[in-house]
Amino acid sequence: MFIFRNKLNFLIVIIFLSSCSSMNVTQEKVNSGGVKTVEATSINNENIRYDSMAVFANATIYFEFDKSNLTSKSIQTLKSTVNALNDNSSIQITLSGHADERGTREYNLALGQRRAETVSDYLVLNGISKNRITVKSYGEERPAVLGQDEKSYSKNRRVEIN
């Protein structure tokens, strides 16, 4: 008995010998899998030139593990940010949320975003126009410091304002 099965570019022929015990007979061809390398042309953020006045609004806000609420210290920092933004009405700011490396990458991306949104909400509640704020997250992909200890982790759970 012959069974032919054609699948893509290889062929399997199975012959069942109906004698005392069955034996598989197969033929197949190695599949050639081509791969093409692509280079991503990135918009390099380091080259974006910020308004020199924006420097006054630069700050970093830190968070607890798996948390996105503001501490009293963070609120102190954000008060000066609000003042700087009120004094310089032309400044646009970007809030980049970050997480430490513990936990999954996608959950950390979402956590970084929540942290940045929390900071954004505070600024908006204090009279800053939402149109002046860009919110994004890098999750755990852009650590401020490398290291597998709580000291390093605490520096990486942050929102950078610039």
Add this chain to the structure above:
Amino acid sequence: MKKTFLILIFSNFLLSELVLEITQGTEDPYRVALVPFKGDKEISDTLNDVIQNNLIRSGEFKIFESEKLLSLPNNEEEIVFNDFKILNIDYLVMGEILTEGSNISAEYQVIDIKKGSKVRTSTVYGIPNKNRQLGHYISDGIYEEITGIKGIAATKILYVTQKEDFNLVIADADGANEQILLKSTEPIISPVWSPDSKKVAYVSFETGMAKVFIQEIASGKREIVIENSFQISSPSFSPDGKFLSLTMYQDGNAEIYILNLKNKNLTRLTNHYSIDTESSWSPRGSKILFTSGRSGSPQLYELELRRFNSRPKRLTFDGNYNAKGAYLPNNEGIVFVHRANTNFQIAIKYFDENFIRPLTEAQMDESPSISPNGNVIVYSITDEGMGLLSGVTLSGAKFRLPAKKGAVREPSWSGFLR
């Protein structure tokens, strides 16, 4: 759970500079005699090396090389069955390499020693300069013949490496034959295969924020799946390849959507003020598994897609962090990242059990991906600050695929390619 014994094998592949390390195998493995393939010596050495390592890495085999055997038959007629029976060998594998110009093929036989008869005879036609591939096909044939389960030696793994730049890389399941799909100065995360293994989806930050791309492997052709101003991440193809589930931050918060890849229609699946992300499809495409922070800590939930107004059902209750889940191909359970106290481990939960089984015991194990035959899980570990790939079989065997350069992470296993 099966007991394990400890074996340590380091074998150097001269061709690929890859070091494969097997740390544990299962008790009571199949005992297989591997008689060196006849024909071209160099090809024979490669095939023997590849076949032996593939079978050992599965954790289910103990291989007897020529020096451990009492006799080396040149053909089937010469087999002295008692020489193998005395070593308690279950199967004998022998074969021949046939070269004709640049065409290479190999013919091999699997002989059942206890039955005293041949159970398989196969021919594999190779491709010039891809002798390792030939070895993978032969390994899979032997594996399938003996275990009754499809082998995964001829599959591929997709992962991200970072030295200074970020690379999206494809390699054979044993880590050899690395090929770069995408190079970028910005982060690349969450790579996955399309069900036909011809395309990949991933998140790239090259535009300045997270965006999901789909790229054809052979042509390099790529596109952003949705053009809008929102952050988009965590792609997962439906089993039929027609839909992509993803996480979009339309209202600032992570919510899960399903994108119809043909007409680009978006359907929103979740609506909760906490984080919802890391969606993946059940084997038949009827359910979506995802991570949600709605209980106060990350936990796994599933959503029925074919039931009107279905509510997410919580699947994990033990531990303070259960995330990045995937269904087993036979839909008997889920594999995910689990934290009971402080360590992140890879764990499995079968649907007919009410407890979680940890599969690993390091401190920071992440990103589990299941082989298409459902037998092996590849995941990333952190060893002295360095990212490496590691594997564990459901029968208890463990192995490592160490990085050649830079950090390696987020492995994703292809479908069957044979």
